[in-house]
Amino acid sequence: MPKLLNLLLAVEHGMKKPVWDCTMCGQCVLHSTGMTCPMTCPKTLRNGPCGGVREDGHCEVKPEMRCVWVKAYDRKVSLPLPTVWKEHYNDLRPPVDMQLKGTSSWVNLITKRDQQTPAGWAKRKEETGAH
Amino acid sequence: MSKLRDLLTQSKDVVYTAEFPVIDGGGMEQVKKNVDRLSPWFVAVNATDNTAAHAHASNVSVAIAMKQHGLEPIMQIVCRDKNRLAVQADMAGANLHGIENIALLTGDDVTAGDEPETRRVFDLDGPQAINVASILNAGTYLSGRKLSPAPNFFICSVENPFAPPHDYRIERALKKHRAGAQMIQLQIGYHPDRLEKFCAGVAATVPDLAIIPSVVLIKSAKPLGFMNDKVPGISVPQEVIDRVAQSADQAEAAYQLALEQAKHALSLPGVRGLHITDFRHDDTLERLMYDLGRTPNQYK
Ligand code: SF4
Secondary structure (H helix, E strand, O other): OHHHHHHHHHHHHHHHHHHHOOOOOOOOOHHHOOOOOHHHOOOOOOOOOOOOOOOOOEOOOOOOOEOHHHHHHHHHHHOOOOHHHHHHHHOOOOOOOHHHOOOOHHHHHHOOHHHOOOHHHHHHHHHHOOO | OOHHHHHHHHOOOOEEEEEOOOOOOOHHHHHHHHHHHHOOOOOEEEEOOOHHHOOOOOHHHHHHHHHHOOOOEEEEEEOOOOOHHHHHHHHHHHHHOOOOEEEEEOOOOHHHOOOOOOOOOOOOOHHHHHHHHHHHHOOEOOOOOEOOOOOOOEEEEEEOOOOOOHHHHHHHHHHHHHHOOOEEEEOOOOOHHHHHHHHHHHHHHOOOOEEEOEEEEOOOOHHHHHHHHHOOOOOOOHHHHHHHHOOOOHHHHHHHHHHHHHHHHHOOOOEOEEEEEEOOOOOHHHHHHHHOOOOOOOOO
């Protein structure tokens, strides 16, 4: 098993690094963010853009880079992505689980490990319905 | 008890808020001076958290000091400098001292400050931090561990309807509302059309989310140019800068601009008050308040 895991990890990173500059956070949300990785945002924001986006749509922190969330919103509006993906765009995504850093999000998806949230978060989600 | 919450939920009164000046010197004497200047006009005032990425006396300590001097704080917590443990510790500390208004912000980047070499944290983002405050309100920490007595936070946030992607700003405000925000202060902006669209969009879906736009008091065209060139997220159209710059009396033109903005903002749906940022530190604050029909100590 560890061999297979390592293989999956290598394949996932090999594919995602060149296209999305993947940092292997282990809890991939690409499908719900217009196929734009929020971990490339210098503030690693997973729930939309900060207030510092420049008038030209570029990043507060790196003026030479287009804001990740401007890109994500454009793509959500214009790309022919599946409707269910677009519906998840406004989800309240939970804080990153730092324990998953460096693991394969594919494996975490299959085992549902990537859906585990702290008990307080899970309880509120249950009580208020889907975010 | 939060007077801010009571006014917003049980009355139609207009709510005025402001920023408490940062405390680097002057000690409690300075705190008292600030309170004396602000308390006649404002129902609650923001105790900032390392604003503009500069270190200052802490959010919790200033909020406590304000409260001791009789001014209701809105205690900000910024995600830039604190991981989720520290954010929750601030909340539990506020609860311990009976501070009910808290505002959760993502925060500007460390590059905006005088110590750009520091580590940026952003362990949570703004909407997540709001949700964490809601979790504490239900009597537990994020982990599920009990916190007693449970806080009764009036949860506030900030949004910037003037920065791209403009349409998305409405959805983001709605997300913050779902996470638990009941009031949203807006960043400084000089595009009335964007403000109109934002307020209409938010009020159409969540009429109970109190929108508090910002108005800035400045003395000349210079700060307008500065904000436009140097502050990410703020754009000031050239016509607006010219209008003040080409006037014979810049201070007066800048004042009229602010008054116009204030009246326009108050006419929009969902708007329940104004947040006044005073960069003039003269008697213009009083003039603005009188011109908006206020008299001192109306909240007392
Ligand atoms: S401008 Fe966009 S990419 Fe840059 S820090 Fe803000 S949200 Fe992230």
